[in-house]
Amino acid sequence: METTVIDQQTQETEIEAIKQVIARLEHSQRNELPEEFVALFRADAIWTTGHGKRLTGRDEIAFFTHQVLPGAMKDSTVTYEVADVLFIRPDVAAVKARAQYLTLEGEPIGNAGTPLYVMAKEDGQWLLVACQNTEVLAQ
Template identity: 30%
Template sequence: MESTEDVAAIRRLVAEAETHQNDLDPFVALHTADTAIVNIAGRRVAGRDALAEVMKAALESPLADVITRTEVADIRFVRPDVAIVASMKRVFDGRDPEVRQDPRAALPSASGWLTYVAVKEEDGAWRIASAQTTPIRP
């Protein structure tokens, strides 16, 4: 059901999401128009336009200094054009120490399981239809 080309394309998609996490337009373009994202803090964003708005605000704030690294654990194909991708996400807080000391600015976790639903669209490109991060509590 899966091809090595599709597995490689999905791995590239995840890598590009990491690479472009602070680059609004390329990051948003990796998502479907009706994407749904739940971040590590539990905030849900629905739709590519809403994602762009939220990402723009985040990148204009100290959150731009919070960087994540993602390692794919496995890829399971539900059907040839839909895959569930389980990844370990690690969060690195590069914000100013004064910002980090404020309890309201605390990150929920330093790591989490990031699950993507990736879909192969009509143009042949794999895109993120859904992303959910579940924090791992120490």
């Protein structure tokens, strides 16, 4: 199998663009903006929530998001940090993040999350394609 390698400068530029998508994801959740959240997904995306619910396609993701996001951040908030990026191809990346749920005062609550996002670059924009949220259980 032949792999395509991208140069260091291009890789850094793409990682920064990917981080911006994750920042928009955080912003949309923290501010309870379902349309902004849903716009980050490709039309045929699949997503498994942190509680194991499988959602297929942007319409199903939108329906779910409109049910749960409004009001979800009234007592808490969340931060996301990109931990690792693996370029599968120059236009496809596996992105591992850290999610931390916080009180409105910024104190950690509950278990952290470790989502995995497979992203694809289409028409110059990185989109979420296949996502799996996973809770990190305390050891």
